[in-house]
Amino acid sequence: MEGTYRRLVQTRSGADIVVDGDVVHKLHRIGTNPRYLAQRLRIARESPALLSPLSVVPEAVGPRWRSSWPRVDTVAPDPEHAPWVEAGALLAALHTEPVTARAPGHGWPQRLRRTVERLRSERGPIHAAAVALPAVVWRTGTPGRPVTLVHGDWHLGQLGRRGPAAAWQLIDVDDVGVGDPAWDLARPAGFWAAGLIPDVDWQTFLEAYRARGPGLPPGDPWRVLEPFARAAVVHAAATGLAHGDTDDTQQALLDACERMR
Known part of the structure; x- marks a missing residue:
């Protein structure tokens, strides 16, 4: 630096x-x-x-x-060396920190609403998948679920560190707040379901998170993650559409939206 x-x-x-x-x-x-x-x-x-x-x-x-x-260094675009273990442990650490009364609700549902609003004139698979999203994805919290600090826009690009020997930290606080911690697992879950994250990376991330994280009960994580993963795929596909993306990632997201119908 x-x-x-x-x-x-x-x-x-x-x-x-x-x-x-x-x-x-x-x-x-x-x-x-x-x-x-x-x-x-x-x-x-x-x-x-x-x-x-x-x-x-x-x-x-x-x-x-x-x-x-x-200024920090962010994760290099190298799928072979992505820090999935560190990412899972870091999210678990965030989700176990004390929640203060000053914390607003996290921003995931609001960001989803803003993105879906741009789909008014689109009547393809993304719009259909957005319309079919369950009510739980429009709220910051979920009845009967934990309430923790939530990053609110988590993906690997939100890791930064002040030099190669330093520990990773989370960056970009625009959507930080309190709510259901499953939201921070939504994007990797959705991208895994869309075939964009290999099984071994997804399992590595899950195991690292579950070692300390409160967001997933024992057993099949999909029982909790499924609606949030769908929301993350819709959001990513809609964002790509708005920016004219035509790459393999966008096609995989469109295919996932088509399957949701």
Whole structure:
């Protein structure tokens, strides 16, 4: 992380990221609630599992809000060496941290709603799969299930560390909050079901999570994960459609949506 440079990265979520030397400034998407963002920054400051921000006070930049972070290395796109064990253990650690009264609900259902709203004119398999999603995926929590801290947008790209010898931490707090921890397992579960994650990686991740994580009861995890996995596939497919993706991943997601019908 040596050297000073500056570059702009635009994300699919509507945020803009400016990397300035060893500092990362994130300009959050339009409509971000500054009170919730401040709560999430404080959670990250107090959580060992989350990367700590440089300040817990978001800055107003025109109509948007900005947070600042230390620059980290993210997971390299190498499926043969993906840190599934570390990822499962890290999520389990987050899910066992104390839940404070200041924590908002996590943002997964809201993000799903925003994505589905863009499907109004689409009448293909993604729209049909979205319409068929069960009621449980539109809530942050689930009756009878644990309530924990939840990252709210977890995938391998949300791991970062401050150097090759440092421990991985979770980055991107836009959707951090409380709710059903199964939401943090939704994307890997959905991608595994769509054939995009090999069985051995999925089982490695599950075993690492189950060693400490409270989100899955004994037995078949699919009894809990199935509706959330479906929601994650719909969200990913709809996002890909909005951005004009035509690669093998998008086709696998479309095929999975077709099977949901």
